[in-house]
Amino acid sequence: MALIKSISGIRGTIGGSIGEGLNPLDTVKFVSAYATFIKKTTKVGTNKIVVGRDARISGAMMDQIVVGTLMGIGFDVVNIGLATTPTTEVAVVMENACGGIILTASHNPRQWNALKLLNSDGEFLNAVEGNEVLRLAESEDFVYADVDGLGKVFTKDYTDAHIQAVLDLDLVDVEAIKAADFKVAIDCVNSVGGIVLPKLLKSLGVSEVFELYCEPHGDFPHNPEPLPEHLTDISSLMSKAGADVGFVVDPDVDRLAIICENGDMFGEEYTLVAVADYILKHTPGNTVSNLSSSRALRDITQKYGQTYTAAAVGEVNVTSKMKETGAVIGGEGNGGIIYPASHYGRDALVGIALFLSHLAHEKKKVSEIRAELPQYFIAKQKVELTPDIDVDAILEAVKKRFSSYDVTDIDGVKIDFPDKWVHLRKSNTEPIIRVYSEASTMQEAEAVGAEVMDIIKELAK
The missing domain is CATH 3.40.120.10 (Alpha-D-Glucose-1,6-Bisphosphate, subunit A, domain 3)
Incomplete structure (x- = not known):
């Protein structure tokens, strides 16, 4: 079982013990945190949150839990049912809603599902907002509505719109x-x-x-x-x-x-x-x-x-x-x-x-x-490391080693050579460094990626 909490939402495999999978109790907690965050920060003059979902087998179960929790916090829910992620984003704006929740694990296999969280512009929460939702979820600092303050649910279809x-x-x-x-x-x-x-x-x-x-x-x-x-x-x-x-x-x-x-x-x-x-x-x-x-x-x-x-x-x-x-x-x-x-x-x-x-x-x-179109080939590889290795220190060392080239460090380290590039990023969930490289042939892309991977392994010793 897996449960991954991040600034962009919560995703995991269905079932399992508390904290080990995407189960009903964790879903309620996280949706409550999101609804509390929206209630504290929204500048939209409505009390609506849009909910849409993909067709995953677990979607119907998740939908009922999410909708009920939002109503329990006091929000009216516009439930658009089976809908694409962009349809849900568009619906938030068309409804002038406070936000939206998409029930989808995107490209993950059938045993996965997730909560993707939107603001009133139908866009994903930024890092600061996502971290605040995570904080609220951990603190369980939320209050549910009394019987007269419960939200209502409205069913609409936004596919044609x-x-x-x-x-x-x-x-x-x-x-x-x-x-x-x-x-x-x-x-x-x-x-x-x-x-x-x-x-x-x-x-x-x-x-x-x-x-x-x-x-x-x-x-x-x-x-x-x-x-x-x-x-x-x-x-x-x-x-x-x-x-x-x-x-x-x-x-x-x-x-x-x-x-x-x-x-x-x-x-x-x-x-x-x-x-x-x-x-x-x-x-x-x-x-x-x-x-x-x-x-x-x-x-x-x-x-x-x-x-x-x-x-x-x-x-x-x-x-x-x-x-x-x-x-x-x-x-x-x-x-x-x-x-x-x-x-x-x-x-x-x-x-x-x-x-x-x-x-x-x-x-x-x-x-x-x-x-x-311009012809390029991308190689996607990774270097596995032991958990005790300082990945940030390795990336900094690689950055210095290639300082004579155009280096970007806003997200890991990207080295732009005149005719190719290599991008190194550490995983947020496991001790690996992802190594993406691109060149005019796959052989060149794999070669420059392998060259940098050898340097990483050398630094990791």
């Missing part, structure tokens, strides 16, 4: 998509994507949709993280169906992987790069991604004479940097598109609509669009 908001975006060209007469394959891993993606694609005028794993019962048919090794079924479907493009989402639909017409992977790093290429052609402006994302976004941004900025890893860090720099597009290299014209949250619906608009305008195959 979210889809309409996507269709209303200026750069979503529905007429061009209709004219292109696309055939699209989708893999929704038996979660909420199976509800929303067919509706979205129909609204966009896609001529034919080939659905794979679109029953939202939460029994995932493969590892739900949209990585190449998990996507063999849709890759095989592409040629059989004669589809023009394939889209794969994770269980809560904030990450988007694209499949080429020939069944090849477009590459999760390149979802953001391709969409940014389309946005920047029509909207000059800056871009942001995290330090572990591909350099290709920087290259595309500079092609249009704009400025790229790297943020610390984590969606809230990316969105903060986007606001600071006035970015018109940003996100993360895991297939997360953040488009401020819509909202400040990763949104696969927005990504699909913008990519199909791009594809319709370019009048090329998906594989041809991919071939025209």
Whole structure:
């Protein structure tokens, strides 16, 4: 059993003893802390919190516990049921709510679930806010409402409203998509994507949709993280169906992987790069991604004479940097598109609509669009250490060793060489250092990563 408490929420495996898994008692405590925090800090003139969930098997149980706890603290609950993470984020704003809770463990396997916590802007809590929720949970400093102060629950469906908001975006060209007469394959891993993606694609005028794993019962048919090794079924479907493009989402639909017409992977790093290429052609402006994302976004941004900025890893860090720099597009290299014209949250619906608009305008195959983007390869490795080793001291030593290069230390240590980079980050949950590296070939990426890993092992002796 596992239970991980962090500034971004609480996640864990279902069941177990108190403090060892995501069980009802820990759920009540953490939701109570969040509700207490919102009550103390909200500046919104309503008493509503939105709750949405993905289709995990444990979702119905978690939903009842969360909704009941919020009512017990005195909040009215707008329960939007089965909904994507971005749908829940959008609903918070549309409801003028104080906040929101998303019940999803994102790409984690079926035995996991989590509470993701939103502010009144439908965005994730920042580090200071998250730490305060953790403090309140530990202190159990919360008071429940009396019988006359209990909250009420309202049931609404925001799927159609979210889809309409996507269709209303200026750069979503529905007429061009209709004219292109696309055939699209989708893999929704038996979660909420199976509800929303067919509706979205129909609204966009896609001529034919080939659905794979679109029953939202939460029994995932493969590892739900949209990585190449998990996507063999849709890759095989592409040629059989004669589809023009394939889209794969994770269980809560904030990450988007694209499949080429020939069944090849477009590459999760390149979802953001391709969409940014389309946005920047029509909207000059800056871009942001995290330090572990591909350099290709920087290259595309500079092609249009704009400025790229790297943020610390984590969606809230990316969105903060986007606001600071006035970015018109940003996100993360895991297939997360953040488009401020819509909202400040990763949104696969927005990504699909913008990519199909791009594809319709370019009048090329998906594989041809991919071939025209800057070509890089990322290697993702790790160094395991003993618990007694001072990881921070090792990172500082690596930073000094490579001080003649461009080094960034806002999140671990990133070394930018002229033609490649290496990013070192310590894990928050285990004694390891994650080593991501990128170069123009996979061999080079693995080699420079291995070089730095050898230095880490040497320092750890």
